[in-house]
Structure formats: C-alpha cells, structure tokens
Amino acid sequence: xxxxxxVISFKLAALTAFILFCIALPLSWYLSQTKSRIKPxxxxxxxxxxxxxxxxxxxxxxxxxxxxxxxxxxxxETFGVKLVFSFTGLVVASCFYSLPFMVQxxxxxxxxxxxxxxxASYIAGKSKLQTIFFVALPNMKPAVLxxxxxxxxxxxxxxxxxxxxGGSIPGETxxxxxxxxxxxxxxxxxxxxxxxxxxxGLSFVVLLxxxxxxxxxxxxxxx
Amino acid sequence: xxxxxxNKMLHGAQGAMPLHVNLNIEEGEFVALSGKSGSGKTTLLRxxxxxxxxxxxxxxxxxxxxxxxxxxxxxxxxxxxxxxxYALFENMSVxxxxxxxxxxxxxxxxxxxxxxxxELKNRYPNSLSGGQKQRVSICRALMKxxxxxxxxxxxxxxxxxxxxxxxxxxxxxxxxFGTTTIMVSHDPSEIYxxxxxxxxxxxxxxxxxxxxxxxxxxTQGSQKFSFEGELLEIKKxxxxxxxxxxxxxxxxxVVISSKEAKNLQIGQSIRLSTKAFTPIVTQN
Numbered sequence: 001x002x003x004x005x006x007v008i009s010f011k012l013a014a015l016t017a018f019i020l021f022c023i024a025l026p027l028s029w030y031l032s033q034t035k036s037r038i039k040p041x042x043x044x045x046x047x048x049x050x051x052x053x054x055x056x057x058x059x060x061x062x063x064x065x066x067x068x069x070x071x072x073x074x075x076x077e078t079f080g081v082k083l084v085f086s087f088t089g090l091v092v093a094s095c096f097y098s099l100p101f102m103v104q105x106x107x108x109x110x111x112x113x114x115x116x117x118x119x120a121s122y123i124a125g126k127s128k129l130q131t132i133f134f135v136a137l138p139n140m141k142p143a144v145l146x147x148x149x150x151x152x153x154x155x156x157x158x159x160x161x162x163x164x165x166g167g168s169i170p171g172e173t174x175x176x177x178x179x180x181x182x183x184x185x186x187x188x189x190x191x192x193x194x195x196x197x198x199x200x201g202l203s204f205v206v207l208l209x210x211x212x213x214x215x216x217x218x219x220x221x222x223x
Numbered sequence: 224x225x226x227x228x229x230n231k232m233l234h235g236a237q238g239a240m241p242l243h244v245n246l247n248i249e250e251g252e253f254v255a256l257s258g259k260s261g262s263g264k265t266t267l268l269r270x271x272x273x274x275x276x277x278x279x280x281x282x283x284x285x286x287x288x289x290x291x292x293x294x295x296x297x298x299x300x301x302x303x304x305x306x307x308x309y310a311l312f313e314n315m316s317v318x319x320x321x322x323x324x325x326x327x328x329x330x331x332x333x334x335x336x337x338x339x340x341x342e343l344k345n346r347y348p349n350s351l352s353g354g355q356k357q358r359v360s361i362c363r364a365l366m367k368x369x370x371x372x373x374x375x376x377x378x379x380x381x382x383x384x385x386x387x388x389x390x391x392x393x394x395x396x397x398x399x400f401g402t403t404t405i406m407v408s409h410d411p412s413e414i415y416x417x418x419x420x421x422x423x424x425x426x427x428x429x430x431x432x433x434x435x436x437x438x439x440x441x442t443q444g445s446q447k448f449s450f451e452g453e454l455l456e457i458k459k460x461x462x463x464x465x466x467x468x469x470x471x472x473x474x475x476x477v478v479i480s481s482k483e484a485k486n487l488q489i490g491q492s493i494r495l496s497t498k499a500f501t502p503i504v505t506q507n
Contacts, residue, residue, distance in 0.1 A: 116310035117272055122297045123304045123322040125367065134323070138314035 004171055005179035010086070012175060013155035016094040017102070017148050023095070024102040024147070029132060031103070032110035047100050054097070054160025061093045061165050085167045090175075093165040094155045101150045109143025110136060142214040149210045151201060182191065225371065229270055229279035229289070233427060235261045242277075242427035244268055247317065248420075250284075253397055253404045255435070257412045262424040266502055268373050271405070272304050273297035281300035283370060302404070303364030306373040313349040317359050318344040319350070324366035334362040337399070338392055340490040354385040365400055369480045372421065374406040378413065387490065390416050411439045412455055412469040439474045457484050468495055 027046070031039060048070035049057060065072045066194045083089040113136050121131040137144060159177040166173030168182060176195060183192040225248040233240045237495040242263040248254055255263045273288065274297055277383050279287040288295045312320050321331040335341045338358045348356060358378060360373060364372060377393075378386045394417055397404045408414050414421055414435050421438045423431035431438050451471035457479070459465075464484040477495060479487070487493065 114308070114310055116306045116308060117312060118305065119297075120306065120310045120312070120363070122274075123272060123300075123302060125362075126323075127298065135312055135314070139312075179277045211348075 001191070005174050005195075006198070007155050008087070008112040008173070009175040009177070012090055012094060013152045015091050016098055016155045017152045019070070019091070020095055020098060020102040020151055021148065024099065024106055025076050025132070028103045028106035029136075031107045039041065041059075043116050046103050049097050050100050055091065055157070057097060058093070058161040058164030061096060061161065065089055065165065084165060085169060085173060087166075087172055089160060090166040090173055090190055092157065097158055098151045098154050098162045101154045105143050105147035105150065109140035112143070113139055143218045144211060145213055149206055153206055156199075157203070224248070224284060225271075226280070226282040227271065227327075229267075229277045229281065230274075231266065231270065231277040232264060233266060237261065238450055240427050242446065244424075244429060246429065247406070248403060250403055251401060252416045252420055253394075255408070255414040255421045256405060256407045256424065257409065257421055258282055258416065258424035258430075259469055263427045264424055265375055267424070268375055268405065268407060269306075271371070272302050273300050273375055274304075276346075288478060301367065301370040303367060303369035303372045305357070305360050305372070305377045306366050307376045307379060309348070309353075309360045311363070313348050315503070316345050316347055317351070320348070320363050321366050324363055327366065330366060330368075331362075334365060338362055343383065353381050354389060357381065357389060358392070361389075361396065365396060365402075369402060372400075372402040372404045374404065376407050376409070377400055379409070386410075386413065391415060407473075411472055411474050412453060415455060415467070415469070452493060452495055454487055454489055454491045454493050456489065457487065459484075466492065470495065 009060075027042075031042060044055075053173065062084060063069060065075075067073055067076055067082075067084075072083050075083050080090055081171075083092060117135060118131055119138070121135045122128075126134070156175075157177065159173075159181070162173070162175055163178055163181070166172045166178075168178050176199060180192050180195045180199075185191075225246075227243055227244060227248070229242070231242045233242050238459065240263075244263075244267055258264055270277045270289075271281065273295060274506065276294065277289065278288065278291070280291075282288065283301075286305075287293070288300055314325060315323060318331060318335070322328070324473070330349060332341070335344055338361070340355065340358055340362065343355060345349065348359070351359065352416040355392045358381075361374075361377070373394075378389055381389065390413055391402075397417075406417065408418075418435055419429070420430055421433065421435050423438065450468075450470040452475075454466060454468055455474070456467040457464055458467075463483060464479045465476050466479045466484070467474060475495070477497075
C-alpha cells in the first residue's frame with residue numbers, strides 16, 4: 001500500500017492552514033473592527049470560494065498561474081517557480097479555496113470579544129498588535145482552533161481545484177482525494193475502500209476533538 | 224487642570240444632537256457627571272479618554288490631548304478607565320490583570336491589599352463576584368498612576384451594600400493616589416458621598432454645575448407626605464440637629480430633635496413625614 005498521497009495531503013493542508021492563518025489574521029481583525037462601507041464587498045469577496053464550483057475557481061487559477069499569464073510568467077522568470085502542476089501551485093490554489101474557512105471563524109471570534117476589553121487594553125497603553133496577541137486571541141481559543149482545524153480539514157477534502165491546478169503527479173501533486181478518484185477509475189475498489197475508510201476515520205477524529213475542546217472551553221468560561 | 228472645549232454630533236435615539244461642552248476641572252477634584260441617559264455623559268468620558276473622536280481642544284496640565292484634528296492616541300493619555308461591565312481580561316488572573324498594565328509588583332500588591340483582594344490574586348475573573356470584579360477593575364485603572372480616573376457608572380450593577388463599601392474604597396483611593404476623578408452616576412446619595420462637584424448634562428449641554436448640595440437638595444416647598452429614605456448624615460448646628468436623607472432620587476435636609484439624633488444611625492432606613500397646611504405647587 002502506498003500512503004504517499006496522504007502525506008502530500010497533510011503536508012498541503014498544514015502548510016495552507018499556517019499561511020492562511022498569517023493572511024487571515026489581519027484581514028479578519030480589520031473586518032471585525034471596521035465600520036467602512038467596503039466591508040460588505042470584502043466579506044462577499046472572501047466568501048466567494050464557498051459558493052463557486054471548484055471548477056470555476058480551478059479554471060481561473062489555472063489561467064492566472066500558468067506561464068501565459070503575467071503572474072505565472074513573473075514567478076517562473078523571477079523565482080524559477082512553476083505555479084501549475086506543482087506542489088507550490090497547489091499551496092497557492094488551496095489558500096484561495098480555503099480562505100473563507102479561516103477568515104470567518106476568526107472574524108466571528110474577534111467580533112465576540114467585549115469591545116470594552118480591547119479598549120481597556122489600549123488604555124493600558126498597549127498597541128493594537130499587543131492587544132490582538134495578548135488579549136483578543138487568548139480569549140477566543142475555540143474560534144482559533146475551529147479556524148485552523150476546519151481549514152486543515154477542508155484542504156484535505158478538496159478535490160476539484162487540486163485536480164485542475166495540480167493534476168495527478170505521483171509524489172508531487174497526487175493527494176489522497178485524487179488518488180481515490182483514480183483508484184475508482186481503475187476499478188481498484190480494495191485500495192479505494194482502504195483510502196476512503198482512512199479519510200472518514202481521520203476526519204471524524206479531527207472534528208470530534210474540536211467539538212470536545214470547544215465544549216470544555218465553554219464550560220470553563222461559563223458560556 | 225483639565226481644560227476642555229469640545230463639539231461633536233451625536234446620533235442617538237432622538238435623532239442628531241450636538242454635544243457641546245466647555246469645562247475646566249481643577250486637579251484633585253471629584254466630579255460627578257449626571258443627567259438622563261442619552262444626554263452625552265458617557266460620550267464625554269470617552270472623548271476625554273481618546274476612545275472617541277471629537278472637534279475642539281482638550282488640554283491637561285498645559286499639554287494638548289486634542290487640538291483641532293490632532294489627537295493624542297489613547298495609549299499615551301494618562302488616564303485610568305473603569306467600565307460599567309468591568310471589562311477585565313478574562314484570560315488573566317487578578318494579579319496578571321494588574322501587571323499587564325504596568326509591571327510594578329509593589330504597586331499591584333499595595334492596591335490589592337487596600338481593596339482586600341490579596342487572597343484572590345490568583346483567581347480568574349469568571350470566578351469572582353460583581354463587587355470583586357469591579358474592585359479589580361478599579362485597581363487595574365490605577366496601575367498606570369493616572370492623572371485622571373474616569374468611571375462610567377461603575378457601581379450601578381451592584382447591590383446597595385456592596386455599593387456603599389465600594390464608594391468608601393473609591394474615595395479612599397481617590398485621596399491616596401491624588402487623581403482627578405470624573406464619575407458618571409445617577410445615584411444622588413452616591414454623588415453626595417463622593418463628589419465635590421456635580422455637572423448635569425442635558426441634550427449635550429451642561430445645564431447645571433455646582434456642589435452636590437446646591438444641585439441635589441430640593442427642600443423648597445413642604446409636603447404633607449410620608450417618605451421612606453436612607454439617612455446619610457446628621458449635623459449639629461448650634462442647638463439643632465440636621466439630618467440629610469436620600470428619598471428616591473432626591474436628597475432632603477430635615478431638622479430633628481437631639482433625642483432622635485441619638486437614636487438614629489447613618490445608613491439606616493427611615494420614614495420621614497411632615498405636615499403642610501399651605502402646600503406650594505410648582506410646575507416642573
């Protein structure tokens with residue numbers, strides 16, 4: 001049995017979750033604090049990947065990241081990085097695909113924090129950055145965990161975008177979901193069963209631990 | 224010395240209303256801000272703290288905190304702020320809440336001792352009672368050794384007994400730290416006990432400014448009624464005793480006999496009745 005597709009899936013998901021956390025943190029903070037008129041536009045834009053068919057997203061990404069587009073051209077000429085049919089390209093595509101799953105829980109978390117608590121921190125002389133890291137984030141651990149895990153799980157579960165942008169290069173872009181698809185195509189049902197069962201088991205354990213953690217946190221803070 | 228001259232449009236429940244306040248406050252004063260809800264009290268406090276924008280000038284000890292559009296950020300203003308809902312940092316212990324503001328262990332210890340919180344210093348906010356939380360919040364506000372302490376209805380969520388205890392502690396801390404204190408309050412007995420000056424706001428304007436006695440006492444006209452009230456003070460003036468009583472939302476002074484004066488205790492709930500054969504009716 002070759003478990004390499006799982007390794008690629010998890011590597012991709014972990015990297016995507018990490019990168020998205022760094023990108024989504026300032027974005028979700030901004031969205032939670034702003035009263036600007038552009039807020040609904042940004043929110044709608046961020047939520048797009050939830051409603052778009054993965055093929056639409058995959059098509060645009062393929063078009064934007066390929067050597068024929070200015071972006072793909074720039075990356076390949078300047079950094080020598082190929083963004084389609086490569087692992088790097090998969091990471092970039094996953095970051096677009098999973099963005100709402102990171103931004104929305106974090107934004108909800110920031111919005112649930114008592115505004116006076118944040119103001120008390122400013123009055124104590126702390127900057128916005130200090131306030132985010134020492135006051136806001138520690139008081140919304142369930143939201144942070146939910147954002148990280150759901151993003152991770154959602155990336156592991158992606159199929160359409162990965163297939164379009166990454167193809168199915170063994171050891172490079174062939175993730176677990178794509179591998180299962182190919183096994184079914186090749187009528188290798190035994191392998192497909194094993195892979196699928198592993199996916200179901202892992203996903204369940206991950207989600208269960210999130211819910212258990214959140215229930216404990218809520219009990220601790222008396223919510 | 225605080226010199227304040229500000230303008231701001233407020234958008235409240237009754238539509239747009241200009242907040243227009245010109246005010247000087249001396250160092251060390253204990254000022255009570257009073258007035259109906261929606262009159263702009265809290266906004267005024269927040270403007271002074273730098274939590275809300277406004278036009279005009281704020282000058283504290285000859286240093287501008289606000290001049291036209293140039294505003295000193297909230298982080299740099301030397302203020303302490305106590306919120307009505309305490310707003311403690313839930314993720315930190317009582318002691319950490321204080322040390323987060325300034326890493327001055329000696330001051331934190333002193334404050335906790337003054338407010339009898341030393342035993343609770345390792346507890347987290349969600350395990351404290353309302354009164355304990357507000358004590359922590361007041362201590363936290365003093366950790367920066369602020370020039371100005373701002374309190375937004377700090378005791379309104381507490382029961383009367385706890386309120387009295389905390390009023391005494393507030394007064395003690397105000398004196399101990401020599402801050403200029405500005406407190407939003409609706410409670411006449413609280414204002415009478417703590418403040419040396421009352422400012423009454425209505426629709427964004429100051430309509431009254433003076434000592435609590437001048438403003439809160441409404442003894443004109445006598446009533447043939449009986450009232451339940453709280454005895455605040457008994458004073459002996461020459462041969463008569465004068466009792467100050469809080470009845471509902473107002474304070475009254477009455478002459479009592481020496482025998483009554485001996486039997487009464489400050490803070491006691493009493494019934495006041497008086498006869499009036501020629502009542503005076505005044506329209507509000």
